[in-house]
Every structure is written in structure tokens, then in C-alpha cells.
Amino acid sequence: MLYIFDLGNVVIDIDFNRVLGVWSKLSGVPLATLKERFTMDEAFELHERGEISDEEFGARLSQEMGMLLSYEQFTAGWQAIFVALRPEVLDVMQQLRQQGHRAVILSNTNRLHCAHWPALFPDVAEAADRLYLSQDIGMRKPEARVYQYVLTQEQATPAQTVFFDDNEQNIAAAQALGIHSVLVTDRDTVPQFFAEHPVSPAHITVANAGKL
DSSP, rough: EEEEEEEEETTTTEEEEHHHHHHHHHHHOOHHHEEEEOOOOOOOOOOHTTOOOHHHHHHHHHHHTOOOOOOHHHHHGGGGEEEOOHHHHHHHHHHHHHHEEEEEEEOOHHHHHHHTTTHHHHHHHHOSSEEEEEHHHHTTTTTTHHHHHHHHHHHHOOGGEEEEEOOHHHHHHHHTTTTEEOOOOTTTTTHOOOOHHHHHHHHHHHGGGGOO
């Protein structure tokens, strides 16, 4: 079986309010105003696919939100998003791999974040068979092609795959391809799923993949 895990709020707790809080302090723009102005627009998507540089993204977003920030100040806020690791999910991933399954990360992310979180949470890369990061592969969720790419790389079918994500659009896109998908709403979702769906060694589970 192939198990695909999102990164933010699945493996690592993140909080965009922390980002906006830092920017508010550094720019003098009220936090409430930044919350109203912040949207995941075209620049956000381009950045996550690696189609614009970190510097261009920072400049565009700062202008759109009315913040006068240096690139260093923008980066300080942007990297404040990470809160804490979810060790219970890493334990699950490690157990899956020990039983012969594949456990991979599929994340919409960007180079600024990837220059930061691996040093904060080195256990993530150690627990995953592979990291599929949007800025490296030039595509992002919920694009159908990103799921198809991962399936091809992993030589897995949708029926042999389980996907965990905290975004309803990403879940719906994966389900449309026939991937068994689980919406992660809190820290208990992943452990509870595996408590209800005990995993057998790989050669047994693959044969019963359609029964999940």
C-alpha cells in the first residue's frame, strides 16, 4: 500500500496567524487588516510551483497587503508558520514502512519554507520514504496531475493508495481519481484511522486494498 501524507496540519502543526502577527509587528499594519487582506492568490500558487522566486513572491505579497517590509522581515514572518511536530503521525509512518508499505509526503510548499522546516523537524525526512514538494515537481494540489505523478512514481494504483490532507479541495480531487482520502481535522484523525483500519504486512494489505 501507498500512504500519502500532507505536511502542514497533518505531520507538522502550522498557524498562519503567527505569520501575520510577525508581519503586523514589523510593518505597523494592524493584525485585523492583514487578516482581511491575506488571500492565497495567483502569486501564492506560482510560488508553490516554483514559477516565481522567493524575492518576487515576497515583494508581490507585501505590496498586495500594504506592508513595507524588507525581504529579511518578510522571511522572518513567513517562516514563523511552523508550530510543532506531530510525533504520533511520524510513529504511524515508521510503522507502515516497517511492515513493507510506502509512506510519503505530498506538500504544497515553497523554497523559503523548505529552507527552514527540515532543520526544525529533521525527523520528518527520516520517517518518509520520499518527499514530493510542489516547488520541486512544478505542480500542486488540488491539480489532478500531482496525484497522478505520485502514483506513477510510486508504481501504485488509486485502489492501493490512502491519502491524508487537511484541505477539503485536495481531498475531493484525490477522491475523484479513486484514491481513498481522509480529511484530517485534528491531531486524532490519523491515529484513529489506523486504530479502525489495522495495517497488515504489505503482501496481505495490497491484495485487500479495495476493502478500505
